[in-house]
Amino acid sequence: MNNKLNEFKTYIKNKKVAVLGIGVSNIPLIKYLYSLGVDVTAFDKCCKDDLCCVIDQFKGLDIKYSLGDGYLKNLKGFDVIFRTPGMRYDLPEILSAKEEGAEITSEMEVFFDVCPARIFAVTGSDGKTTTSTLIYKILKKQGYNCWLGGNIGTPLLSKIDEIKETDMVVLELSSFQLHTMTKSPDVAVVTNLSPNHLDFHKSMDEYVDAKKNIFNFQCEEDKLILNYDNDITREFKKEAKGKVLYFSRQQEPDKGAGLKNSCIFYKDGDREIEVVNTKSISIPGVHNIENYMAAICAVIDYVDVKTIQKVAKEFKGVEHRLEFVGEKNGILFYNDSIASSPSRTIAGLLSFDRKVILIAGGYDKNIPYDEMGPHIAKRVKSMFLIGQTADKIHNSLKDEINRTGRGKDIFVCKCETLEEAVKKAYDSAFCGDIILMSPASASFDMFKNFDERGKKFKGIVKDILNT
Structure with a gap:
């Protein structure tokens, strides 16, 4: 018998509970809390129209909602507040609720x-x-x-x-x-x-x-x-x-x-x-x-x-992690969409025994890119850059060229979209080349997450493979 679980169920029953964020991880949480007899209010910055598919999953459940701009203004009078990952614990609205006696916790x-x-x-x-x-x-x-x-x-x-x-x-x-x-x-x-x-x-x-x-x-x-x-x-x-x-x-x-x-x-x-x-x-x-x-x-x-x-x-690996996507005319495509930091992309570059054609760039998390330059100079044949971090990645190579002279022959092309980058990378490639999409950046400037970015890359590659 799980005594701690039984104690939690007794404690949470009939409590007024707020769940902040109606993302993938919190949908099962909301359903589970409701099944325990909890008065649940779901909070999200998105408006109802954007969440209709999610809200449909709660049909038949008496779930309350606080949605859209200013959604946290209604965060008052709750006994327990479940904070979603990615939401800071010290937001003014959360601190105010805590001062009023709410317990702040999370699913984990x-x-x-x-x-x-x-x-x-x-x-x-x-x-x-x-x-x-x-x-x-x-x-x-x-x-x-x-x-x-x-x-x-x-x-x-x-x-x-x-x-x-x-x-x-x-x-x-x-x-x-x-x-x-x-x-x-x-x-x-x-x-x-x-x-x-x-x-x-x-x-x-x-x-x-x-x-x-x-x-x-x-x-x-x-x-x-x-x-x-x-x-x-x-x-x-x-x-x-x-x-x-x-x-x-x-x-x-x-x-x-x-x-x-x-x-x-x-x-x-x-x-x-x-x-x-x-x-x-x-x-x-x-x-x-x-x-x-x-x-x-x-x-x-x-x-x-x-x-x-x-x-x-x-074990052949996890999707979006140096995932082999396909080959055409001797050109190999690899999806490393999970690489949302320079260190992760460097690890990807070190995984191959020859220089690669690199597709990189994305959302800027305010992290340094200096360490990428030497590895790009040594491991990259040409580079197709997108997103907010394109200039940071390019500048890391420029700094390496200025310091050592290495990498000055690398072709660099800045593109507006991932599709443009993949197609231009393929057009530039020869038999035996490796095209690696390893962004060294988060995805949020163009995609919801790395999964969506990786699937988009694979879709573009599959179109190339089928032509």
């Missing part, structure tokens, strides 16, 4: 409070989804009943009645979700950290502090897995409360995962295990070797090595 915070199962959680600037998916697939292949949620999979609070103590839960957590967390998972993974989401966070320090909540509330028997090769995450060990494992491509950690003779090994004191040969990993890129290392550290106490090896051979 409540889930941590009531989940009976062991929780594995992954955060980082890059690699979160792939690492989370790897952990999930390895545990599932071993035979555990597993749940995948957070930023991916199903919003799990709506499934909490089905989750048992013997299950395994795997979560991908963003800085938005972690920002106000006061509980940490049993097994925490931080893949890496670099400047990101500085359009939301007030500073890099605030962004890093939000990420630290994945381990800030752990205890001695919990596990924290850190990237030794990343200057920021390496230092987290000093603040850790649980057992710390490192993973590294450059060093041989005493406790954790390393790389030796093209084989990932796991070491803990005198115990050293050869886990998987990197040549048998189906998904490309050195960053995916790191993702495997992180996942291995997370699951090694719960699975057989053979299970990890089977997943390495079978």
Whole structure:
């Protein structure tokens, strides 16, 4: 029996509850809260006409709404307020409601409070989804009943009645979700950290502090897995409360995962295990070797090595992550729409053994692009740029040319749309070329999200393949 869940149900029943944001994750939340006898009001900045398809999903339910401009002005008189990820906790309307006695929480915070199962959680600037998916697939292949949620999979609070103590839960957590967390998972993974989401966070320090909540509330028997090769995450060990494992491509950690003779090994004191040969990993890129290392550290106490090896051979990757789309006339197309930061695009460039034709650019998150220049100069044949960050990306190359002279032969073309960029990239390509869409930017200037951007790219490519 899940006593914590029963306590939550008793507490929340008949409460007046506000849910801020009617996005994908909050639709199941609203339905679940309503099923518990909650008086629910859904808030969203979009107007009713824009949300008609969403509101249709609540037919037959007595849900109230506050929509459109000034929608938060009605945030008064509520007992509990569920904040959506991506909405700051310190908005004046939220702070005012808190002062009046409202409890401010989120779907993920409540889930941590009531989940009976062991929780594995992954955060980082890059690699979160792939690492989370790897952990999930390895545990599932071993035979555990597993749940995948957070930023991916199903919003799990709506499934909490089905989750048992013997299950395994795997979560991908963003800085938005972690920002106000006061509980940490049993097994925490931080893949890496670099400047990101500085359009939301007030500073890099605030962004890093939000990420630290994945381990800030752990205890001695919990596990924290850190990237030794990343200057920021390496230092987290000093603040850790649980057992710390490192993973590294450059060093041989005493406790954790390393790389030796093209084989990932796991070491803990005198115990050293050869886990998987990197040549048998189906998904490309050195960053995916790191993702495997992180996942291995997370699951090694719960699975057989053979299970990890089977997943390495079978797992072909997650959509929009260096996803092979197709080939025409010897020209290869890859979709890396998930790459919403310079570090992610750099990892993509390093995944190929030859120079690529790069399509990049998008929404500006106020992060620096200086580090891209040297990698563009070394790894890019030509570049087709779109969106708000086109000039920043181009300027990173110009700075490299001015410093070293490298990259001056790279052709750069600025385009108005993704379709224009893809077609011009294809027209410029020869047999053997790779066209990589890896934006190094968020998607919000042209698309709702990276998923829509990636699907648009694949649609354009498929039109080219079929002509």
